[in-house]
Amino acid sequence: MQIHEYDVVIVGAGGAGMRAALESSKRAHTAVLTKLYPTRSHTGAAQGGMCAALANVEEDNWEWHTFDTIKGGDYLVDQDAAEIMAKEAIDAVIDLENMGLPFNRTPEGKIDQRRFGGHTRNHGEAAVRRACYAADRTGHMILQTLYQNCIKQDVEFYNEFYVLDLLLDESEGEPRAAGVVAYELATGEIHVFSAKSVIFASGGFGKVFKTTSNAHTLTGDGMAIVYRKGLPLEDMEFYQFHPTGLAGLGVLLTEGARGEGGILRNESGERFMERYAPTIKDLAPRDMVSRAMLQEVREGRGAGPNKDYVYLDLTHLPAEQIEAKLPDITEFARTYLGVDPISELVPVFPTAHYAMGGIPTNNDTEVLRNNEDIVPGLYAAGECACVSVHGANRLGTNSLLDINVFGKRAGVAAAEYANNAKHAPLPEDPAKFVEDMVAKLRDGATGPSVTASGPNTGTDAGAEAEGTERIADIRKAMQETMDMNAQVYRTEETLTQALADIKELQERYTRATIQDKGQRYNTDLLEAIELGFLLELAELLVIGALNRKESRGGHAREDYQTRDDENFMSHTMAYRQPGETEIKLDTKPVIVTRYQPMERKY
Amino acid sequence: MSTATEQATTPAPAPQQQTVTFKILRFNPDEDTAPHWQEFQVDVYPTDRVLDALTMIKGEQDGSLTFRRSCGHGICGSDAMRINGRNRLACKTLIKDLNAKKPITVEAIKGLPQEKDLVVDMEPFFQAYREVMPFLITSGHDPSKERIQSIAEREVFDDTTKCIMCAACTTSCPVFWSDGQYFGPQAIVGAHRFIFDSRDEGAATRLEILNSKEGVWRCRTTFNCTEACPRGIQITKAIQEVKRAVINS
Numbered sequence: 001m002q003i004h005e006y007d008v009v010i011v012g013a014g015g016a017g018m019r020a021a022l023e024s025s026k027r028a029h030t031a032v033l034t035k036l037y038p039t040r041s042h043t044g045a046a047q048g049g050m051c052a053a054l055a056n057v058e059e060d061n062w063e064w065h066t067f068d069t070i071k072g073g074d075y076l077v078d079q080d081a082a083e084i085m086a087k088e089a090i091d092a093v094i095d096l097e098n099m100g101l102p103f104n105r106t107p108e109g110k111i112d113q114r115r116f117g118g119h120t121r122n123h124g125e126a127a128v129r130r131a132c133y134a135a136d137r138t139g140h141m142i143l144q145t146l147y148q149n150c151i152k153q154d155v156e157f158y159n160e161f162y163v164l165d166l167l168l169d170e171s172e173g174e175p176r177a178a179g180v181v182a183y184e185l186a187t188g189e190i191h192v193f194s195a196k197s198v199i200f201a202s203g204g205f206g207k208v209f210k211t212t213s214n215a216h217t218l219t220g221d222g223m224a225i226v227y228r229k230g231l232p233l234e235d236m237e238f239y240q241f242h243p244t245g246l247a248g249l250g251v252l253l254t255e256g257a258r259g260e261g262g263i264l265r266n267e268s269g270e271r272f273m274e275r276y277a278p279t280i281k282d283l284a285p286r287d288m289v290s291r292a293m294l295q296e297v298r299e300g301r302g303a304g305p306n307k308d309y310v311y312l313d314l315t316h317l318p319a320e321q322i323e324a325k326l327p328d329i330t331e332f333a334r335t336y337l338g339v340d341p342i343s344e345l346v347p348v349f350p351t352a353h354y355a356m357g358g359i360p361t362n363n364d365t366e367v368l369r370n371n372e373d374i375v376p377g378l379y380a381a382g383e384c385a386c387v388s389v390h391g392a393n394r395l396g397t398n399s400l401l402d403i404n405v406f407g408k409r410a411g412v413a414a415a416e417y418a419n420n421a422k423h424a425p426l427p428e429d430p431a432k433f434v435e436d437m438v439a440k441l442r443d444g445a446t447g448p449s450v451t452a453s454g455p456n457t458g459t460d461a462g463a464e465a466e467g468t469e470r471i472a473d474i475r476k477a478m479q480e481t482m483d484m485n486a487q488v489y490r491t492e493e494t495l496t497q498a499l500a501d502i503k504e505l506q507e508r509y510t511r512a513t514i515q516d517k518g519q520r521y522n523t524d525l526l527e528a529i530e531l532g533f534l535l536e537l538a539e540l541l542v543i544g545a546l547n548r549k550e551s552r553g554g555h556a557r558e559d560y561q562t563r564d565d566e567n568f569m570s571h572t573m574a575y576r577q578p579g580e581t582e583i584k585l586d587t588k589p590v591i592v593t594r595y596q597p598m599e600r601k602y
Numbered sequence: 603m604s605t606a607t608e609q610a611t612t613p614a615p616a617p618q619q620q621t622v623t624f625k626i627l628r629f630n631p632d633e634d635t636a637p638h639w640q641e642f643q644v645d646v647y648p649t650d651r652v653l654d655a656l657t658m659i660k661g662e663q664d665g666s667l668t669f670r671r672s673c674g675h676g677i678c679g680s681d682a683m684r685i686n687g688r689n690r691l692a693c694k695t696l697i698k699d700l701n702a703k704k705p706i707t708v709e710a711i712k713g714l715p716q717e718k719d720l721v722v723d724m725e726p727f728f729q730a731y732r733e734v735m736p737f738l739i740t741s742g743h744d745p746s747k748e749r750i751q752s753i754a755e756r757e758v759f760d761d762t763t764k765c766i767m768c769a770a771c772t773t774s775c776p777v778f779w780s781d782g783q784y785f786g787p788q789a790i791v792g793a794h795r796f797i798f799d800s801r802d803e804g805a806a807t808r809l810e811i812l813n814s815k816e817g818v819w820r821c822r823t824t825f826n827c828t829e830a831c832p833r834g835i836q837i838t839k840a841i842q843e844v845k846r847a848v849i850n851s
Contacts, residue, residue: 036678036680037680037724039679039767040673040678040680041678042672042673044673044678045673045678094746097749098744098745098748100737100796100799102756102759102799103748104753104756105753107753109751109753134763137764140764140766144765148736149737151732151736152737186717215673216657216671216672216674331676332675335676470661471665472657472661475661476661514665515664515666516665516666518632518666520631520718521719522668523660524665524668
């Protein structure tokens, strides 16, 4: 075991983590721990754009952006946070441009902007051009630009270091951050990082679902680590399903395709969104479009041999526009479905995409341990956090904005705190929890190691570990029940089924073992740990969804079809004390500043 | 649109699963003295990705099989490997694009130290990238608004902004195989992206770096890199443009 000491430790090297690192490393001794190489982070998969009311191509202002964000989030957004995000969006885009990001340009050479779902002029009058973009690879450009600037600033990375535990010091009563424990993938060695400030920027947990736009590595690690310390998670039942995943695969096709003029059609070719959102049609927020697509399929208007998807139609757009503005998604459709969007309709269906909930923070990204109090020295930003700027449904492009605005705030706040604080003492045996977890999974096997089997012994090496539970089997069963029972539409019955399945899988997980017993690059172990995190978060999602007997934003209950502001206009806070099985649900008031809840029509 | 609808709604014949043999070059330095081939049989659909097959093998047959992967659709650059002798991304290579009647060979990319199975040490690769100063270099204070750049100026370096740093190009280059000190195609692509950016003022320094012994002049224009690039970047062309810029600088 090695011990390291830093002022600030950042967990995760996607957009939020690296944006934080650029601020923090200027002010304090900073390390970034990441289970992937930074450029592999899923920020790079974001496509369509990042909204900011630059008004480069038409009239716009950040107050409209604030309103759209709140309405898009079905009034579960904390309005002061949304205001901060919309206001600081403008500087966030300019910062990125100044750092070198190659945005698409207007004929005058300014940053070009395009339309996106739910972003409107003057409180819903019509779609507005607000999304700054670089073709359909805006996330890729953001990730590259931030990484390039981290190189410029000589930011210290620990690549393929998998953080598995948060260290808290409670010697002075209330908990404060003391550091983290990480597992070095290359060697199997355990490292303790003592730090004054810890920032979690570890992303989402889309892999609880089978059909998802998320990377294999998006397993909610940071959220689960914090939750295991008895700290709350907020609004976990709110999960976004992006309307246009490639049918059957879930690979994302940007909403920017509809921003460029793309149209959703059912089997008969009808532009069905006209019926669901007469004003902004295909550019309605994602939750509404996803539900509309499911509705079409359920009522027999789906396309394809099994009538189980709808079409994204780009065929009326000029080929040059598609090639220039949407090159990557065009290639995805060609590669994975053999369909050419220039001349053919693309089969699409909703795909699990984004967690609105996560680690609760205040507007300075400080992590809350209840509705009022923070954990000094602990911060969270990006998808793993819940500020909450997305409420019950995030608007397209607001995630790239979130990581930049709140990533920057986290970096500044964590460094400033560290510069005025002392290192908290480490617990007596800081690595014990991680050592025990690793040992249990690695050594819990009944069968001998398969890696010792030597040269080519055939295809049944796994049989040696017979009688134990396989990680891949449990993961598959979890993903199937979540897709079946806790997806776009939910009922008491389906959620109860999902919960029963998850409980059973959690029990099977205690008997799970891995085949790879080695120290070196043990990705078998990594996947087993990730599954443990996912099972906890799947349970939380379902319990929150069961408890919320209303429909709001991304949470649609068929047995409670309307929004119920009287009983449910509040955030869910879920807690579980270490070692206990019972999950306690509490509520937190939504912060309302100037927008009273209204009916959500588009 | 009507023809497109007819085309797309014609029910396609249901795809058939087939049993495919994968021949994977295994190596764990803690246990093996040398790399060795191991065969696995797996039932896949023609539209499955090679990555899907590897995931099935790892999940159902041998958990110790080790490879990197993340996004699963060709954006993150984690899973470059040598498939049937050619560098490709496992998540962008479909079974139907390979001859599945014969065993499909999978091995680690060449020229970087093999750490375990399909995992190589990426550090030398990223080091070369860092050395070309891959970031915007400007003088004076940042403006309070965006820098102006015309559509045409932006277009000049568009191709090289697509790079996902998967290393498929660099590890397909015979010069890199024989001389690990060579910057390699990816680092030159990374430099190109800034050398030709109208906002950047660091071209002279980068060109000096690439005019060194291990710089652009090692390129023998074999086009392996261009063929290997999963993003379709015209890498050899970019290297030629950098060479010309060195001469004109």
